[in-house]
Amino acid sequence: MTKISLYNYLTLALCLLAISGCDPKDPVNNKLDLVNVEYTPSQEVFPNPERGFYKYSKIDLTTGTGALSANQLAAYRQNNITLLGRMIYLKNFRNAPLSQAALDEVERDFVTARNSGVKLIVRFAYSESQEEPDAPLNIIKQHLDQLKPVLEKNADVIYTVQAGFIGAWGEWYYTTNNLNTAGAQAEVIKKLLEAVPKSRTIQLRTPAYKQQYFQRNTPLTYQEAFQETDISRVGHHNDCFLASTTDYGTYKNPTVDKAFLNKECLFVPIGGETCPPTDVDPANSNKAQTEMRNLRWSYLNEDYYKPVNDAWKIDGGMNNIARELGYRFQLTSGDFSKNTKPGGKIYVRMLIKNLGYAPIYNKRWVEIILKNNKTEEKYRLRLDETEPRFWQPLATNEIIAEGGVPAEIPEGSYSVYLNLPDAAPAIYANPHYSIRLANENVWEASTGYNKVYENLTVSKSSKTDNYSGSLLFEKMD
Structure with missing residues (x-):
């Protein structure tokens, strides 16, 4: 994970120049608190499950x-x-x-x-x-x-x-x-x-x-x-x-x-x-x-x-x-909410490419994890509609979600992770069975998570809208 750029003003300027091109339902065009992250590829040979x-x-x-x-x-x-x-x-x-x-x-x-x-x-x-x-x-x-x-x-x-x-x-x-x-x-x-x-x-x-x-x-x-x-x-x-x-x-x-x-x-x-x-x-x-x-x-x-x-x-x-041999998933870029408030919205969008010869074949979850950078308290959003078995060789796929954080989430700084764990309950939490991404400085070996953004601010002063949908982050044990 390397280059981060705030493009609040750029997005606003583009919308002012071409209002007709800004979809009012598009979070990228309308949320002016997004952060863009570009990721560094890794050439390392490392273990991954089922390949x-x-x-x-x-x-x-x-x-x-x-x-x-x-x-x-x-x-x-x-x-x-x-x-x-x-x-x-x-x-x-x-x-x-x-x-x-x-x-x-x-x-x-x-x-x-x-x-x-x-x-x-x-x-x-x-x-x-x-x-x-x-x-x-x-x-x-x-x-x-x-x-x-x-x-x-x-x-x-x-x-x-x-x-x-x-x-x-x-x-x-x-x-x-x-x-x-x-x-x-x-x-x-x-x-x-x-x-x-x-x-x-x-x-x-x-x-x-x-x-x-x-x-x-x-x-x-x-x-x-x-x-x-x-x-x-x-x-x-x-x-x-x-x-x-x-x-x-x-x-x-x-x-x-x-x-x-x-x-x-x-x-x-x-x-x-x-x-x-x-x-x-x-x-x-x-x-x-x-x-x-x-x-x-x-x-x-x-x-x-x-x-x-x-x-x-x-x-x-x-x-x-x-x-x-098998799959090899690599992030190219991501867009993330810079901040939110308790009970507010979070927007996530990532582009991920499969560089391997094959896809994955056994069921696996796609999850967004928030972890408090001070207390390590964790919250999970499982993207049930995202099917990683269809991430086919040499194809780039989009992971996109807009979810809500709990009203009782503590204020503070949070890191955002992409988690690709095994769906079987017996090994779900075992990092040996989670997928590591082929990017520099994202893998957290102790949890099996991939860190995709490290400075999401949760604050009551955030101007983020309240979330009223059904995709809610849940507190993890």
């Missing part, structure tokens, strides 16, 4: 190994990692119900993730080699019924759930139970959509799987997005990104399928990992960035395939990928 490079980890339930470590997750966060690819193997239960001990292990995973400020990309599987068996369809469905309460309880720390279950590594290939038929795959998808909380997506290994299940080849539309319907909850993952002309069979027709994903993944997440290249040259970072931006990628395995990832470090593109 970026992820670390792979695995557990084979009831074998006594593989439990998540809080110390390890803390170390990941220090390296800007907020996502963990969590492979949960069910090898001991290929022909039996999950035991309570197994379910408890899954529960402990989620608790450790929550306490560590990370989220999980979850996948279940029965086999980690082509020679190992998977499980029959009836067992898969039984296990999903058992897992449903655990997944519902811990939806807050689930980023997405990859389809899994079928074949080696849950990649829907090498099945030993004849599960590579359209009928069997459809039953697994249906049961997954029932077991995974409606607030979360599942991901399928190829675009064709989704198109086959829904009997539709057209991408999601703006009107369908984020409605918690089945079709709006199915995203995509690619475990052989940039590895061949078809990414090892990910695409039937690369040109057509990529055009589909370009539109579809504005509304559902996509991510995955690279692979050893076969019929193509290893992708340099320029090609990788172009492809990830075109397909709207949100996350990528940091460690696999390592020779490909390391090449991006060598050619100088890795930092840019780390910055722009």
Whole structure:
């Protein structure tokens, strides 16, 4: 946050020169106590929830190994990692119900993730080699019924759930139970959509799987997005990104399928990992960035395939990928009321641009916070009509609000913050799950707030109008 300019007299002069151009309902033109703030961009690579490079980890339930470590997750966060690819193997239960001990292990995973400020990309599987068996369809469905309460309880720390279950590594290939038929795959998808909380997506290994299940080849539309319907909850993952002309069979027709994903993944997440290249040259970072931006990628395995990832470090593109993978929100400017009175109006307008490859996909609040600069007493205005999931890549969006402060608010100097917290109550107040903006000198790590203006005066002597609307700041505990 850098340059502040008062333009009271400029606004007045413009209105006098061109009265017909001043809309009497426009707060910018009529409130002569606004402050304009311009923000300094930041090039820093920093952690933000639900985006970026992820670390792979695995557990084979009831074998006594593989439990998540809080110390390890803390170390990941220090390296800007907020996502963990969590492979949960069910090898001991290929022909039996999950035991309570197994379910408890899954529960402990989620608790450790929550306490560590990370989220999980979850996948279940029965086999980690082509020679190992998977499980029959009836067992898969039984296990999903058992897992449903655990997944519902811990939806807050689930980023997405990859389809899994079928074949080696849950990649829907090498099945030993004849599960590579359209009928069997459809039953697994249906049961997954029932077991995974409606607030979360599942991901399928190829675009064709989704198109086959829904009997539709057209991408999601703006009107369908984020409605918690089945079709709006199915995203995509690619475990052989940039590895061949078809990414090892990910695409039937690369040109057509990529055009589909370009539109579809504005509304559902996509991510995955690279692979050893076969019929193509290893992708340099320029090609990788172009492809990830075109397909709207949100996350990528940091460690696999390592020779490909390391090449991006060598050619100088890795930092840019780390910055722009997923979303990256940056303020350009803002207009704020310079002062108000108890019971008076406050006007806020900010322009925010998404510099990342993708939007956000899970529900998140947009809030304006007032904090008393002396007592730190806080007041919140939640903008329920502002939907940040529609802040699309390379688009500039407007956050605008006119609200009222309580009649009993103490006089004094207040800072104004933009808060983008997780909507889940369990982690709403945890700053690790709030979004940091890509601007200098705005982030407050202790609260997860972004300071956008620091000298709003609340005084009974202010000439501000009384507020009579329904958007009221509420005192926070």
